Amino acid sequence: MISLNDIQKAQEWIASLVVRTPLLTSQTISAEHGNQLFLKSEHLQKTGSFKIRGATHKVLLTANEGAQHVVAASSGNHGQAVAYIARQLGLQSTIVVPEDAALCKQAAIQAYGGKVELFGTNSPERLQRAAQISEENGAVFIPPYDDPAIMAGQGTIGLEIIEQLSDVDIVYVPVGGGGLISGVAVALKELKPTIQVIGVEPALAQDTYLSIQKGERTSIPPTQTIADGLRTSIPGELTFPLVQRFVNDIVLVSEDQIKQAFSLVLSRMKQLIEPSAAVAVAAALAHPPEGKRIVAVVSGGNVDLDRIPSLLV
Numbered sequence: 001m002i003s004l005n006d007i008q009k010a011q012e013w014i015a016s017l018v019v020r021t022p023l024l025t026s027q028t029i030s031a032e033h034g035n036q037l038f039l040k041s042e043h044l045q046k047t048g049s050f051k052i053r054g055a056t057h058k059v060l061l062t063a064n065e066g067a068q069h070v071v072a073a074s075s076g077n078h079g080q081a082v083a084y085i086a087r088q089l090g091l092q093s094t095i096v097v098p099e100d101a102a103l104c105k106q107a108a109i110q111a112y113g114g115k116v117e118l119f120g121t122n123s124p125e126r127l128q129r130a131a132q133i134s135e136e137n138g139a140v141f142i143p144p145y146d147d148p149a150i151m152a153g154q155g156t157i158g159l160e161i162i163e164q165l166s167d168v169d170i171v172y173v174p175v176g177g178g179g180l181i182s183g184v185a186v187a188l189k190e191l192k193p194t195i196q197v198i199g200v201e202p203a204l205a206q207d208t209y210l211s212i213q214k215g216e217r218t219s220i221p222p223t224q225t226i227a228d229g230l231r232t233s234i235p236g237e238l239t240f241p242l243v244q245r246f247v248n249d250i251v252l253v254s255e256d257q258i259k260q261a262f263s264l265v266l267s268r269m270k271q272l273i274e275p276s277a278a279v280a281v282a283a284a285l286a287h288p289p290e291g292k293r294i295v296a297v298v299s300g301g302n303v304d305l306d307r308i309p310s311l312l313v
């Protein structure tokens with residue numbers, strides 16, 4: 001469990017190391033839907049995603065306890081965030097990625113100063129390898145979402161939303177393992193219980209949606225949604241109870257809706273966001289209550305340029 005106070009402390013800790021991202025709006029899109037839509041723009045965050053918030057909080061705490069080396073198992077945004085912040089703080093980092101990880105992702109991790117370790121093709125194999133490296137080197141493993149320090153770091157987005165738009169009515173948040181939404185929901189609901197917090201998943205990766213319906217953590221088979229940051233197959237052990245308690249609803253969006261939102265934000269707002277972030281915009285456009293102030297948490301903007309044509313509609 002994390003509290004509002006944990007998130008407020010995290011905010012002080014990480015303030016000088018992460019960007020306070022803007023709330024961008026489009027008059028035209030808002031007018032078309034009869035409400036006001038704002039994007040909490042974590043695609044403009046350092047390393048191109050919100051993952052740097054939780055990673056910075058966790059790595060700072062870890063360094064304070066004397067760690068000099070951190071390990072993560074992710075070729076995506078979390079791996080890049082851990083590599084980046086480790087270098088900023090003068091720590092070594094090793095990032096375990098699948099043997100078939102895209103070269104551009106490996107290069108991004110290396111450019112941020114991380115050592116790339118290729119291992120296996122599935123996530124349990126990589127986690128085991130990361131645990132082994134941690135043991136051999138006295139390094140500390142940095143989990144992607146199921147950790148109180150990570151969740152509190154991600155929750156700082158909720159504090160900023162209220163500081164930037166105190167009369168916000170509805171906030172849409174993408175859901176993978178649930179670190180982002182659990183932190184954001186605690187911050188928003190503790191400060192202002194009337195705010196509606198809505199989680200969004202691709203229909204192809206509906207593990208949290210099903211888990212909420214069943215009342216227990218429920219896994220789905222591996223999935224290939226274009227929202228690659230949301231392919232987790234089961235909600236986190238620590239994140240799920242917070243989702244159950246603080247999130248009003250989980251809604252699903254189709255692959256087509258994700259592409260439409262991606263294309264709309266690119267063409268109208270000139271912003272390059274990634275499909276995992278576009279799900280929040282897609283949900284905000286699909287369920288438009290009139291006259292409300294709506295925030296979509298645009299969680300990141302890391303998308304390989306050669307993938308862009310396949311995302312346009």
Ligand SMILES: *Cc1c(COP(=O)(O)O)cnc(C)c1O
Pocket residue numbers: 049051077078144145174175176177178179180181229230274276277299300301
């Ligand atoms: C990791 C990630 C998510 C999902 O975050 P969780 O904490 O796993 O729910 C959403 N969007 C982007 C861009 C991500 O990198």
